[in-house]
Amino acid sequence: MGQKGSKIQVTATDKAILQLKLAKDNLHRYSKRTDTLIEQERKELRNIAIAEKEKFKKNARARLLLKRIHYQQHLLDQCSDQLINLENMLMTIEFKLVEKQFIEGLTHGNEVLKKLNREFSGVEELMDDFAEQVAYQEEIDEVLGNSTVSFVGNFQQEIDKELDILDAEINAKQTDVEAFPSTEGLPEVRHNEPAKNLTEESAEEDKALLHSKALKKPMPA
């Protein structure tokens, strides 16, 4: 599949570890073998003990067996010590390998960081340039703002004048209304009756108008 391209590398370290592991395997094998041997000899010893209840303590074979068992036990202890040593060594190596990777990662990261920082080396110039540009922009803004202000200033007086005229017009009208003679003291107008007549008249007039309109209307086909 996709992983086929990357061939797994076997490094010199791997070879060295392999030698250690083979040694470890041999020790492991040896300890297993010795274990079973001791087991067997113990069984044999027990059998002798059962067979010769009284005098088995003086049996040369039993003594020999026990000696052998002890000696083998001693060897087994040594073997397991060595096994532990080897295992410790392997673990240390494996940990060192991990550490190596860790260091490699660090150096790699450092390089990337350096590279990125190098890319930032022009940043001061850039910022100076940027500040300059901003300052220039502000200058332009100021100039433009001033010119607008002066433009408005020229017309200020005319605007004032126009406003004055408008003010004079409106305020003058108000004063005219105030100048009319007052209605106080005049007799009250009687609104009601003539108004009623007027409404009746107009109603009649309306009726007549409606009637004539209806006559004029063409007949529906």
Add this chain to the structure above:
Amino acid sequence: MSSCNGAKCDLITLPMPFPPIYDFPPLYTRQPNSLIRKQQLETWVNILIQHARENKGWLISHDGKLLEPKQDHSLFVNENIQRQVPDPFIDEIWVYALQKGTVLKHTNDSFYILWKSLDSWSSLLLQWFETTGKLNQVVTIYEIVSGDDSSAWEFYSMNEQICELALSKLVDRGRATMITNDGKVVAVKVV
């Protein structure tokens, strides 16, 4: 070990008996009808697989005795019913099992017996590598089949040759590299 009492424990430790058909006399006679014979051969292969699985057997001799671990009793002899498979039919069973890939030729009169296919073994091995954190490390084959880290796994005590074959499946998949010492594959590195 978990504590277990009486009958329950016995059930677990006792090997499973053969299927009832193992005690069926006609099974030991070559059936003339080819259709039935095929069924018969199939049954024998299943018995082989079951026998190997029960005994964690890896190597079996031509006459049906497990060589690893060593057993004196032949699978093709059933004392219960006083029957035994005749030699020519034994040959036929082996040919059929070879065809099916259940066994692989070891020497002229012994076979590796695969009670799991090589592919299943290889994925189980890969699982072991992953769960025990042994990826990207040199691991000897002895460590895989007899090491302390694998004693709870099904392939513990596996025949090293079979292990190597299963691992070569991983090599084919680009997941592993064999490491040789003195021209012999002794270790593997799985990534």
